[in-house]
Amino acid sequence: MADRRLNCLGEACPIPLVKTQHEMGKMKDGDLLIVDIDHSCAINHIPGWARAAGYNCEVEETGENRWEIHIKRPFKKET
Amino acid sequence: MEKKHEQYDVVIIGGGAAGLSAGIYAGRAGLKTLIIEKTLIGGLANNANEISNYPGFPEEISGEELMKLFKKQAEKFGVKFKLTDVKKVDLIPEDKTVETFSNIYHARAVIVASGGQPRLTGAAGEERFLYGRGISFCATCDADHYIGKHVLIVGSGDAAIEEGIFLTRFTDQVTVSVMHSEGVMDAGRIVQAQALANPKMKFRWNTVVDSFVGKEELTAVVLKNIKTGELSPVEVDGCFLFIGYEPDTELFKEQLPMTADGYLVTDEQMQTGVPGVFAAGDVRQKFIRQVSTAVGDGAIAGAGAEKHIYVKDGKAVCVE
Ligand SMILES: Cc1cc2nc3c(=O)[nH]c(=O)nc-3n(C[C@H](O)[C@H](O)[C@H](O)COP(=O)(O)OP(=O)(O)OC[C@H]3O[C@@H](n4cnc5c(N)ncnc54)[C@H](O)[C@@H]3O)c2cc1C
Numbered sequence: 464m465a466d467r468r469l470n471c472l473g474e475a476c477p478i479p480l481v482k483t484q485h486e487m488g489k490m491k492d493g494d495l496l497i498v499d500i501d502h503s504c505a506i507n508h509i510p511g512w513a514r515a516a517g518y519n520c521e522v523e524e525t526g527e528n529r530w531e532i533h534i535k536r537p538f539k540k541e542t
Numbered sequence: 543m544e545k546k547h548e549q550y551d552v553v554i555i556g557g558g559a560a561g562l563s564a565g566i567y568a569g570r571a572g573l574k575t576l577i578i579e580k581t582l583i584g585g586l587a588n589n590a591n592e593i594s595n596y597p598g599f600p601e602e603i604s605g606e607e608l609m610k611l612f613k614k615q616a617e618k619f620g621v622k623f624k625l626t627d628v629k630k631v632d633l634i635p636e637d638k639t640v641e642t643f644s645n646i647y648h649a650r651a652v653i654v655a656s657g658g659q660p661r662l663t664g665a666a667g668e669e670r671f672l673y674g675r676g677i678s679f680c681a682t683c684d685a686d687h688y689i690g691k692h693v694l695i696v697g698s699g700d701a702a703i704e705e706g707i708f709l710t711r712f713t714d715q716v717t718v719s720v721m722h723s724e725g726v727m728d729a730g731r732i733v734q735a736q737a738l739a740n741p742k743m744k745f746r747w748n749t750v751v752d753s754f755v756g757k758e759e760l761t762a763v764v765l766k767n768i769k770t771g772e773l774s775p776v777e778v779d780g781c782f783l784f785i786g787y788e789p790d791t792e793l794f795k796e797q798l799p800m801t802a803d804g805y806l807v808t809d810e811q812m813q814t815g816v817p818g819v820f821a822a823g824d825v826r827q828k829f830i831r832q833v834s835t836a837v838g839d840g841a842i843a844g845a846g847a848e849k850h851i852y853v854k855d856g857k858a859v860c861v862e
Contacts, residue, residue: 476683476684476687477673477674477675480673480674503582503606503683504674506581506582506625507582507673507680507683508673508674509673510580510581510627511581511672511673512672512673514627519643520626520627520643521642521643521644522626524623524625535643
């Protein structure tokens, strides 16, 4: 299990999503990716994509217009 | 992984206008209140670029600004927020549970304010272009990607036509795919007239989407004429779908009464029929789905939750 961090501060959609997809492609079962974002559009796109892809996804609001998106690759795909 | 258990008086599912309004009432009544939201606090109204019919804002306000104010007011009354999706609920027992990926929340009362999701066309290729790859549901959010470009709008209701007119401020051309015969739209008359008079708006009557085409990003939408069956590709830089909404009620099947199309049925007090479970906002079967009506529902549901619970020896108990 490993945690990775992806900094997408200052980046507008769809860049954070494209980078997240790329990063998740390199992850193993049980790994956690934390994405830092400050564009609200990514809050709509990234969790939507991640959940549809079968990952678990939660968001922490870390400040005014700043979020951490936590995406976990499950050991077995949950539904 | 062990899930963490937490106790609340009221758990509200959905942080749109209805959930926030319910939160303000429950929080102000001194109840320990949690709002769980799976995307952005503010819900669907975040997509509205101008709200001119919500009383108190005669100068118009963007949906996002208005929702920030709602949130601030809820926070003032001590409402807590958690940004994650609810995966499972058990609403029938007195000790109700609402489960997320890492937590199990226990509550005396649950308010369902989960609104709805934009409807998809179901056409070939659609999945590939969702989430910022060319198919969008929010003109305010995405308009600036399309400066000087060509976009297609699917739908002819108020949202479709109003958002189309808004997009002409940025784009070179807006083509609207309408499934009805020439000149027939579902939008109100005033907006229709504005759209028809707008030189940047073109209409493709009698059409529905056949497929979405492109490599990484969307480059064309193939429209099908429903009268002749003829297929015609329209080259576009982006496409906006405004073909209605579906209520987000999958989680509540077999626990709460709903209509055939999935809207939750309540009485005038927003009660679902299951003691301590209320529904508010767009998710309900009702006459008009607006911010103002969502706020009204939320107020009633929040007050209803307060009536359902009373505090005894510093502990919240349910009224029998
Ligand atoms: C383009 C557009 C323009 C509009 N313009 C206006 C206008 O000018 N005036 C007006 O009054 N109304 C307008 N509306 C309508 C208005 O936005 C809605 O009526 C209002 O947002 C309904 O609020 P709600 O809280 O019931 O639902 P929503 O705003 O849909 O909120 C529901 C929330 O629940 C969340 N949710 C759902 N399921 C879960 C789950 N399992 N776990 C966690 N969270 C969940 C969703 O993510 C969502 O944020 C407009 C709508 C659109 C799309």
